Amino acid sequence: MANPKRKQSKRRSANRRAANVFKAPQLARDPSDGSAVRPHRINPKSGMYRGRQVLTVEV
Numbered sequence: 001m002a003n004p005k006r007k008q009s010k011r012r013s014a015n016r017r018a019a020n021v022f023k024a025p026q027l028a029r030d031p032s033d034g035s036a037v038r039p040h041r042i043n044p045k046s047g048m049y050r051g052r053q054v055l056t057v058e059v
Contacts, residue, residue, distance in 0.1 A: 027036040030043050032051070037043045047055030 025038060028039045029035075030037050030046070030048065032043070032048050033046055035043065035045055042049045042054050045057065047053055047057040
């Protein structure tokens with residue numbers, strides 16, 4: 001059975017475990033209606049992006 005040649009450091013183990021942490025998505029406030037949207041994406045409720053109407057949203 002294969003064995004590790006050297007002891008794995010605490011830092012290497014911690015870095016491996018830190019890569020598996022799930023993060024909450026970052027949200028930004030839309031200046032037109034104040035809703036929380038993901039940055040650099042079109043607002044699905046209003047169809048606005050950076051102050052311009054990009055999509056026509058039917059209600």
